[in-house]
Amino acid sequence: MAEILFKGGRLIDPASGVDTTSDVLVSGGRVIEVGSNLSSNGAETIDISGAVICPGFIDLHVHLREPGREDEETVATGSAAAARGGFTAVGAMPNTDPVCDNAAVADKVAAAARLAGMCEVIPAGALTKGLEGKYITPVGEMVTCSAGVRMFTDDGKGVQDSRILRRAMEYIKGFDAICAEHCDDAALSEGGQMHEGYYSDMLGLKGMPAAAEDIALARDLVLARLTGVRYHALHVSTKGSVELIRQAKAQGVRVTAEVTPHHLILTDSELQSFDPVNKVNPPLRSSSDVEACRVGLADGTLDAIATDHAPHSREEKESEFELAPPGMVGLETALALMITEIVDPGILTLAELVRRLTSVPAGILRLAGQGGPVAEGGVANLTVFDPAAEWLIDPETFVSKSRNTPFKGRTVRGRVLHTVFGGNLVVRNGEISPDYHAALSVGTSLGAQQ
Numbered sequence: 001m002a003e004i005l006f007k008g009g010r011l012i013d014p015a016s017g018v019d020t021t022s023d024v025l026v027s028g029g030r031v032i033e034v035g036s037n038l039s040s041n042g043a044e045t046i047d048i049s050g051a052v053i054c055p056g057f058i059d060l061h062v063h064l065r066e067p068g069r070e071d072e073e074t075v076a077t078g079s080a081a082a083a084r085g086g087f088t089a090v091g092a093m094p095n096t097d098p099v100c101d102n103a104a105v106a107d108k109v110a111a112a113a114r115l116a117g118m119c120e121v122i123p124a125g126a127l128t129k130g131l132e133g134k135y136i137t138p139v140g141e142m143v144t145c146s147a148g149v150r151m152f153t154d155d156g157k158g159v160q161d162s163r164i165l166r167r168a169m170e171y172i173k174g175f176d177a178i179c180a181e182h183c184d185d186a187a188l189s190e191g192g193q194m195h196e197g198y199y200s201d202m203l204g205l206k207g208m209p210a211a212a213e214d215i216a217l218a219r220d221l222v223l224a225r226l227t228g229v230r231y232h233a234l235h236v237s238t239k240g241s242v243e244l245i246r247q248a249k250a251q252g253v254r255v256t257a258e259v260t261p262h263h264l265i266l267t268d269s270e271l272q273s274f275d276p277v278n279k280v281n282p283p284l285r286s287s288s289d290v291e292a293c294r295v296g297l298a299d300g301t302l303d304a305i306a307t308d309h310a311p312h313s314r315e316e317k318e319s320e321f322e323l324a325p326p327g328m329v330g331l332e333t334a335l336a337l338m339i340t341e342i343v344d345p346g347i348l349t350l351a352e353l354v355r356r357l358t359s360v361p362a363g364i365l366r367l368a369g370q371g372g373p374v375a376e377g378g379v380a381n382l383t384v385f386d387p388a389a390e391w392l393i394d395p396e397t398f399v400s401k402s403r404n405t406p407f408k409g410r411t412v413r414g415r416v417l418h419t420v421f422g423g424n425l426v427v428r429n430g431e432i433s434p435d436y437h438a439a440l441s442v443g444t445s446l447g448a449q450q
């Protein structure tokens with residue numbers, strides 16, 4: 001295991017309230033010392049002056065496609081994409097094939113992640129069997145299995161039956177786990193291709209009204225209050241949702257929320273290109289929704305930034321608009337997009353952005369050894385990034401298996417230089433270390449074992 005001295009960086013450690021120039025010495029998988037003028041004692045010294053060193057980022061919401069669609073992503077390639085984006089932990093959504101609705105699938109995903117060794121993967125369990133909205137899953141066995149499932153969701157769709165959702169919430173509350181929802185009233189959004197509004201009218205595409213998200217979220221918040229469950233709103237995208245969450249928090253409902261980079265940056269006007277790369281669910285919304293999400297992020301109504309990294313094959317994404325699946329990749333561009341579009345315009349400070357990517361999501365998932373503090377004896381999960389480095393987003397350089405980003409060709413600021421996971425330098429100078437190349441080319445195939 002590597003012994004590394006990071007010298008002269010700006011340590012931003014939200015968990016301990018530290019924001020100062022500091023050296024960080026890592027050895028044997030742990031942070032050994034934090035302070036100024038540390039001597040290397042034989043450790044490799046990496047000069048990071050001008051860069052930020054902070055806890056590894058945590059993404060509450062990714063799709064790793066394994067088992068089932070290893071042509072689009074695997075746990076290994078998704079872990080590599082995460083590491084390259086500065087993430088040391090990700091929450092993997094359960095809409096795989098087979099669905100992660102039991103401990104066996106959850107354990108296999110977590111085991112594949114341990115084998116790849118580039119990032120911690122915490123599988124989310126399905127709320128209902130097969131994501132069918134009918135029968136509650138064996139929550140207890142998933143919470144207690146070695147994967148340690150702590151979030152339950154039917155992400156991709158919402159649970160439509162309020163009675164089933166209420167029972168699921170009561171059950172989940174008994175394990176002090178999180179009930180997370182993709183808020184969508186399916187009857188309202190059925191057949192929708194994009195946000196319902198001026199552009200859907202103009203383009204002649206069937207719309208998904210903001211009301212479909214608002215109504216589902218409003219119901220969920222009523223049930224969250226009734227049951228007392230810890231509730232998490234996935235990828236909030238509407239002005240109405242932000243207002244509902246703000247109210248619910250003020251009233252003491254146990255609710256947290258996440259927002260994606262694309263819902264903070266892009267509007268439904270992008271759909272004029274008819275390029276399915278802009279198709280996503282929830283859809284890109286109107287400019288007033290985007291503005292409301294930015295305000296909600298700034299004032300803390302929206303807690304965390306999550307990518308909803310959703311890899312899709314070129315063939316599928318380049319098909320007819322109506323047939324193309326929704327989703328965008330996000331792990332390798334999140335930090336730079338947030339610095340360029342959120343920090344530079346003054347919506348969040350850099351230190352606050354780091355908090356929303358580290359200690360805040362760690363607190364939601366109650367992860368040990370992630371999100372800081374960066375202190376002596378702590379697990380060495382760290383990210384080093386240059387907040388000023390400019391680069392051009394070129395999907396062909398991604399280590400993710402998929403290339404479906406609407407941000408291709410953008411010049412952005414902020415680049416991940418090094419990612420340390422469990423004391424190992426997984427990313428060095430912006431690239432995956434050679435030690436992990438074998439894991440990437442081989443990958444794993446869990447689907448065949450099911």
Ligand SMILES: [Zn+2]
Nearest residue numbers: 155156182281
């Ligand atoms: Zn979703």
